[in-house]
Amino acid sequence: MRYAEKENSDKAARLALFYVFPIALWEILVDMPDSFRALFIVEKSIVSSAFIDAWLGCGNTISAIWTRDKKHLESSITQEIVSFSSSVPTLRAHVKRHNIHVIRNDILSSIPQKRDLLSEVKADTLITLMTHQIVPRWIIDQFGRRAVNVHPALLPHYKGPKPTLSLLADGQADTYGGVTIHQLDAGIDTGPIIAQRSVPAAPGQNYHVWTFRLAQAAADLARTDLQSYLRGDLEAVAQIQGSGNYRKAGRYEFCVEAGKTLDEVRRLLAMPAGVNVRAAIQPPIGRRDTFPVHRSVSVVSEPTGADARVSPIFVEMDIRDCRIRMFRKRKAVSILSNPAISIAGYRLSKFWQAKDQV
Numbered sequence: 559m560r561y562a563e564k565e566n567s568d569k570a571a572r573l574a575l576f577y578v579f580p581i582a583l584w585e586i587l588v589d590m591p592d593s594f595r596a597l598f599i600v601e602k603s604i605v606s607s608a609f610i611d612a613w614l615g616c617g618n619t620i621s622a623i624w625t626r627d628k629k630h631l632e633s634s635i636t637q638e639i640v641s642f643s644s645s646v647p648t649l650r651a652h653v654k655r656h657n658i659h660v661i662r663n664d665i666l667s668s669i670p671q672k673r674d675l676l677s678e679v680k681a682d683t684l685i686t687l688m689t690h691q692i693v694p695r696w697i698i699d700q701f702g703r704r705a706v707n708v709h710p711a712l713l714p715h716y717k718g719p720k721p722t723l724s725l726l727a728d729g730q731a732d733t734y735g736g737v738t739i740h741q742l743d744a745g746i747d748t749g750p751i752i753a754q755r756s757v758p759a760a761p762g763q764n765y766h767v768w769t770f771r772l773a774q775a776a777a778d779l780a781r782t783d784l785q786s787y788l789r790g791d792l793e794a795v796a797q798i799q800g801s802g803n804y805r806k807a808g809r810y811e812f813c814v815e816a817g818k819t820l821d822e823v824r825r826l827l828a829m830p831a832g833v834n835v836r837a838a839i840q841p842p843i844g845r846r847d848t849f850p851v852h853r854s855v856s857v858v859s860e861p862t863g864a865d866a867r868v869s870p871i872f873v874e875m876d877i878r879d880c881r882i883r884m885f886r887k888r889k890a891v892s893i894l895s896n897p898a899i900s901i902a903g904y905r906l907s908k909f910w911q912a913k914d915q916v
Contacts, residue, residue, distance in 0.1 A: 592617070592789070593616070593617045593618050593619070594618045594619075594682055594683045594704075594788050595618070595619045595620070595621050595680065595681050595682050595683065596613065596618065596619070596620055596621065596681055596682075596683040596684065596685050597620075597621050597622055597623075597624065597676075597679050597681035597683070597684050597685070598610065598620055598622070598623045598624070598685050598686075598687060599623075599624045599625070599663075599666075599684070599685070599686045599687070599689055599691055599693065600623055600624075600625060600649070600685075600686070600687040600688060600689055601625060601626070601687075601688050601689045601690075602625075602631055602637075602649055602688075603688045603769075603773075604640065604644060604646055604769060604770060604773045605687070605688050605708070605710060605737075605769065605772055605773045605776050606649060606687045606688045607641070607646045607647060607648055607649050607652070607773070608646045608773035608774065608776055608777040609687055609708060609773070609776045609777055609779075609780045610649065610652055610687075611646060611647055611652065611777065612776075612777035612778070612780035612781045613685075613780045613784075614652065614656065615781065616780070616781055616785055619656075620652075620656065620658050621659070621679045621680055621681040622658065622659045622660070622661055622679050622681070623649075623653065623658055623659070623660045623661070624661050624662075624663040625660065625661075625662060625663070625689075626662065626663065626689075626691065627662060631649050631650055631653065631660060632650055633648040633649075633650040633651070636896055636897075636898070639896060639898040640896070640897050640898045640901065642898070643897075643898035643899075643901045643902040643905070644770055644773075644898075644901050644905070646773060663691075665691070666691050666692060666693055666694055666697070667692060667694050669694070669697075676697065676700050681701075682701075682704060683701065683704045683705075683706070683788060684697070684698070684700075684701040684704065684705040684706065684742070685706050685707075685708065686706070686707045686708070686742065687707075687708045688708065688710070690719050692746070693705070693742055695744050698742050698743065698744070701742075703741060703794070704788060705741060705742040706739055706740070706741060706742060706752065706784065706787075707739070707740055707741075707742050707747065707749065708737065708738075708739050708776055708779075709721070709737070709738045709739075709740065709747050710722055710736075710737055710772050710776075711725060711734055711735070711736060711737075711738065712734045712735070712736040712738060712754055712756060713738040713740060713747055713751055713754070713797065713802060714747075714748075714797045714798070714801040714802025714803075715730075715733075715734040715802040715803055716730070716734055716802070716803065716805050717746055717747035717748065717802060717803065717804040717805070718746060718747065718804050718805050718806045718807075719806060719807065720807045721805065722735075722765075722768070722769065722772070723807060723812055723833070724805045724807050725759070726759065726765070726829055726830060726833065727807075727811070727812065727826075727829070728805075731758065731759035731768070732758040732759055732760075732761075733758070735756070735757050735758045735759050735768070735772075736754055736755050736756040736757045736758075736772075736775065737754065737755050737757065737772055737775045737776045737779060738751060738753075738754045739751075739752045739753055739754075739779050739783065739784055739787075740752055740794065740797075741794050746804065747804075748797055749794075749797070750794035750795055750796045750797065751794060751795050751796075751797060752783060752784065752787045752792065752794045753779055753782075753783030753784070753787070753792070754779075755775035755776075755778060755779060757771050757772050757775045759830070762830065763830060764830060764831045764832040764900040764904075765829075765830045765831065765832030765833045766832040766897035766900045766901055767832070767900050767901060767903075767904045768830070768832075769832075769897075770897075770901045770904065810838045812826065812829075812833070812835070812836075813826075813835070813836045813837065813838040813848060814826060814827075814835065814836070814837045814838065814851065814855075814875075814877070814882075814884065815837075815838040815877070816838075816840065816875065816876055816877055816878065817877075817878060818877050818878060819877065819878045819879050820855075820857065820877065820879055820880055820882070823855055823877060823882065824855065827853045827854075827855060828853075831900075832897065832900060834850060835850070835851055835853065836848040836849060836850050836851060837849050837851045837866075837873045837875060837884060839865075839866035839868065839873065839875055840865075840866070841865065843868055849868060849873055849886055850886065850887040851873055851884040851885065851886055851887055852884060852885045852886075852887050854884065854885065855882050855883070855884050856882065856883050856884075857880050857881070857882055858874060858880070858881045858882060858883050859880065859881045860880060860881065861876040861877070861878070861879070861880060861881055862876060862881050863876065864876070864881075868886075869886075870886070871885060871886060872884060872885050872886060873886055
């Protein structure tokens, strides 16, 4: 009798092993998909393009792109040339190739709380990418831990908009330059950190080259750590409250303007090549209040109190301690500073370095 009971018990165990366990394993695998469908809230940049290219390359899909202005996703000739030199498809190219629905959204904080709005999108992941839009809490809550932001600095340092320019202006690009992916929360760049890549700006390196290197780092994060995180293999680490800093650049902080001293103007003009320096004048001329200028400045006199003068050749204006003159950067000359040239040069140098090491 006991032998029969043991034999029945063994049969039950074998049944569990061969039938129940595979079913349970299948349920686990179903709950942990290998690919994801994202809603992107994005603005145009080479970092955005590289990240999305890597996201799609992993077999993921994009349900929709929300942006403040559809026209901003259109590609100019300059951007097409940059795309060719960097081998990074433009956002417009991705939209056309993958038939992605692009929606011009209102300010997100003004969107009413409608679950139908998100249910129509049918996304399981939310990714905000190189955008200044603040995502309201009710949208974040719909995605939970799968609401993710990409920030071009090493958090918790340099939270806030335009961190790359702020890093350069503060002389911290070699310390906190990089890319962070983190969970979205109600704060600004304060959510738990998923992963980071350090990308210090090399001394004297062109700004466009550094931005391209940041794009490469963002793409690497999209291919590796982000996929592990979304599958549940990687956990985010909370930022220590009060750590790091928040830095918001003023509208004219990276312009030559009346409130700066001559020393401050010269420091601004000494920023890496590729940073577009402009002169901000008051009162505006028509609808224009900024003009691209070259990196040289000459002192004309003490401040005169006169309005700024803008000719086809130069801009002359008062700043805090003197009156200065700078040559305008004309469009024909600007073509020579196309980002594609510096990016192609950087990639070529890396190619020859790799070849020499073989």
